[in-house]
Amino acid sequence: MIPNLATTFATIPAASATSAIAATEPTLVLWNPHSGRAAAAGQLRQQLAALRDVRLVDTQHAEHIQQLAAEAIQQGFTHVIAAGGDGTVNAAVNGLMPLRQRPSFAVLPIGTANDFAQTLAIPDDLALAASVAFGGERRRIDVIELQTEQRRRWFANMAAGGNSDEVTRQLTREVKQRWGPLCYLRGAISVLTDLKEFEAKIRLDDGSEESWSVWNVIVANGRTNAGHLQLAPRANPEDGLLDLILIRDGELLDVPALVVQYAISDYIHSDLVRYRQARSLRFDSQPPMRFSIDGEAVDEPPTGFRVVPGALQMAVGPQYVANPPTAHPRR
The missing domain is CATH 3.40.50.10330 (Probable inorganic polyphosphate/atp-NAD kinase; domain 1)
Structure with a gap:
């Protein structure tokens, strides 16, 4: 050992x-x-x-x-x-x-x-x-597979699509070096003035297809993205499940309220947010939604995601906790 x-x-x-x-x-x-x-x-x-x-x-x-x-x-x-x-x-x-x-x-x-x-x-x-x-101690950590029409890719942390992907695409290496973690906030400022709406069709595991009008779609294995923002605070990277967060389409005036709720509480309880868990999902949207995975842009829109349970034996820190203290909601 x-x-x-x-x-x-x-x-x-x-x-x-x-x-x-x-x-x-x-x-x-x-x-x-x-x-x-x-x-x-x-x-x-x-x-x-x-x-x-x-x-x-x-x-x-x-x-x-x-x-x-x-x-x-x-x-x-x-x-x-x-x-x-x-x-x-x-x-x-x-x-x-x-x-x-x-x-x-x-x-x-x-x-x-x-x-x-x-x-x-x-x-x-x-x-x-x-x-x-x-x-460090080593644990079996899940990895998520992203599928497109032409290929498959994997990620350990998070995939973000929709308007959040546009933030990532604005971040050059020079911007990251100059602004550090604040670069993600800088990139978000211009996107907030021109939020796009996407009509998404999603099928979780073997369930029926659901349709949503959304601003953002997040598929998570880890808990934070874009500079330690807790976008999936209840994700467990060892549970064999992906966490799906949908930010629903709303009015621009809804954004400040969502930001405040994020700052003071668990934002996934907002009426603008839907939170799901699944082993896999099928995905389509109009217009086609591009994603970034772990901060890197993906050129092709995804057709699906699936978890590869315990794919990697990884070193974890002494304060690591796989299961967050609160249970996942079904909304």
Whole structure:
């Protein structure tokens, strides 16, 4: 059994935790040098690169990350660490998921938002996060498959479609680096002045088709998106279910009320929100709705989503809780 070093390291200074990190198995670290905190983490990068049984690769782009992750087992690595943001994690997940035998997986959150790392309770302090990546408890975590007419892709955290996707498409690398997590708020400002309406048809599992007029559609495995916004506060990444959040079409004046309810309580109880759970769903909309998955735009509109239960064995932080304290509503 791999020792749970993270619990021990959480009680000692970060500098000491960094010096105590050691690899217990052949480990591939996919280091994204373009991530938001990569430059500030230079010392940690040097230390990880010097560890025995560790190969650290500076990645070039998403396809490079995906290829390296896909070849990890073949190259003799039994553990893969994605050092970057949610886009880096997503690229690695898409490299791992087609494999019949997958290495264990961990996240080192050096990106802009690091949303999935928050669901896994990975410490924001990078020295402590590194200790989790190498020695934290490991749990079987679900992954969601997104299907289009031409291909399939996977994501660990969240897919957002409709007007929320438009926010993602406005965020260049330069905007992310300049604004940090606030870049998602900046991107939302212009979208709020021109909200589009979508007529969506949705079938959950083997149920009947439902029709909704919506602004946004969110399919979640993790709990936060767009810079730690709790969009799916009741999601459990181990329950074999996806969480579906529909933001219904309304008047522009309804938006401030929804924002206030989000700020002071569980916004899913708003009359503008419908919250469902399912193992799979079929999806269609007019006009066609494009999605972003874990912060990366998808060019083709999806036709469906399904959960792959326990797909990845992942390192989690010492404060990780799979099941949120409140039960899922059926609305």
